[in-house]
Amino acid sequence: MSMKIELLNTSDNQDIQNKIISGLKDFIEFKNLEPGEKLPSERMLSERFGVSRSHIREAIQKLEFFGILKSRPQSGTFIADIGRVAMSGMMDDILRLEKSDFKSLVETRILLELKTVRLAALRRTEADLKKIREALDAYKAKVHANKDAVEEDLLFHLAIAKASKNSTMNTFMLIITPEIITNFEKYHVCDANQSFLGIQEHEDIYEAIASGNPQLAKEKMKVHFKILYQYCYNT
Numbered sequence: 001m002s003m004k005i006e007l008l009n010t011s012d013n014q015d016i017q018n019k020i021i022s023g024l025k026d027f028i029e030f031k032n033l034e035p036g037e038k039l040p041s042e043r044m045l046s047e048r049f050g051v052s053r054s055h056i057r058e059a060i061q062k063l064e065f066f067g068i069l070k071s072r073p074q075s076g077t078f079i080a081d082i083g084r085v086a087m088s089g090m091m092d093d094i095l096r097l098e099k100s101d102f103k104s105l106v107e108t109r110i111l112l113e114l115k116t117v118r119l120a121a122l123r124r125t126e127a128d129l130k131k132i133r134e135a136l137d138a139y140k141a142k143v144h145a146n147k148d149a150v151e152e153d154l155l156f157h158l159a160i161a162k163a164s165k166n167s168t169m170n171t172f173m174l175i176i177t178p179e180i181i182t183n184f185e186k187y188h189v190c191d192a193n194q195s196f197l198g199i200q201e202h203e204d205i206y207e208a209i210a211s212g213n214p215q216l217a218k219e220k221m222k223v224h225f226k227i228l229y230q231y232c233y234n235t
Contacts, residue, residue, distance in 0.1 A: 016051055016055050017055070017058060017059050017062060018095055019049065019051070020045075020049055020051060020055060020056060020059035021059055021062070021063065021091060021094060021095060022091075022095060023048070023049050024039075024045075024059070024063070024091075025088065025091045025092075025095075027048075028079065028084075028087070029084075029088065033079055034079070034084070035079050035080060035081045035082060035083070035084075035087075036078060036079060036081060037078065037079050038075075038076050038077065038078050039069070039076065039077045039078065039079070041076065042056045042057060042060075042077075060077055062094070063091075063094075065171070066090060066094060067080055067082070067090075068080055068082070068087055068090055068091065105176050105180055106180065108172075108176055109157075109173070109176055109180065110225050112161070112169055112172055112173060113157060113160070113161070113173075113221055113225070114218055114221055114222065115164075115169065116160055116161045116163075116164040116166065116169050116170075116173070117160055117164075117205065117208075117209065117214075117217045117218055117220075117221045118214040118215070118217060118218050119163075119164035119165065119166055119169075119214075120132075120160045120161075120163035120164045120209050120217065121208060121209045121211075121212055121213055121214040121216075121217040122212065122214050123163065123164060123165045124163040124209055124210075124212075125163070128159070128162065128163035129163075129206075129209070129210055131159045131162070131163070132156065132159040132160060132163065132206055132209065133206065134159075135152065135155040135156035135158075135159045136156050136202050136203070136206055138152045138155065139152040139153055139155075139156055139198070139199070139202060140199050140202075143195045143196055143198070143199060149195055153195075153198065153202075154177055154180065156202055157173070158170075158173055158174070158177065160205070160209065161173040163209070194227060198224070201220070201223060201224040202224070204220040204223070204224075205217060205220045205221055205224060208220050
């Protein structure tokens with residue numbers, strides 16, 4: 001299966017990301033850079049902060065997501081058109097963001113997926129259905145082999161998010177996915193019996209999307225999230 005989870009941010013490099021963002025904030029203020037001005041290259045920033053270029057790239061992507069930086073192909077990375085005071089405050093806010101608790105992540109996921117599954121039923125292509133089917137089959141194979149299938153489960157849902165054709169929702173799913181993977185077993189949300197039940201629930205969701213029925217797709221997703229609903233709203 002070729003589909004992989006692309007992580008925008010992970011707990012392993014959170015300290016490094018904060019170090020880079022703090023360093024960029026200090027650099028921008030020290031150089032008195034204005035909106036629209038260009039930042040040094042990834043190579044130069046990598047050397048300046050003593051980290052890899054991939055870490056620099058991830059930090060820039062994060063600041064792009066929050067609207068602080070703008071990358072232009074073949075041109076470089078530029079400060080967005082926002083005031084310096086506002087930009088400084090936003091970067092401080094990002095640095096103060098605490099690690100989301102699992103309950104909040106799951107609640108956010110439920111809200112997102114009830115929307116993405118409806119959109120997927122309306123907008124999916126045959127190629128999308130193939131990807132969703134592949135993810136579902138990979139999940140089934142893991143469950144029948146009595147192996148942990150949390151990642152395959154989430155790949156199924158990420159395939160649905162991609163089929164919704166809403167890039168923002170897809171990005172949100174990619175952001176919250178790593179923490180959900182990390183915490184599933186810790187909070188015992190999914191056990192073996194639930195995994196086998198999940199096969200039929202996944203099949204029902206897939207069939208609703210394939211039939212182009214957004215309301216049915218939403219209802220089947222609600223059924224699938226029954227255990228998570230109980231976790232979020234009864235604890």
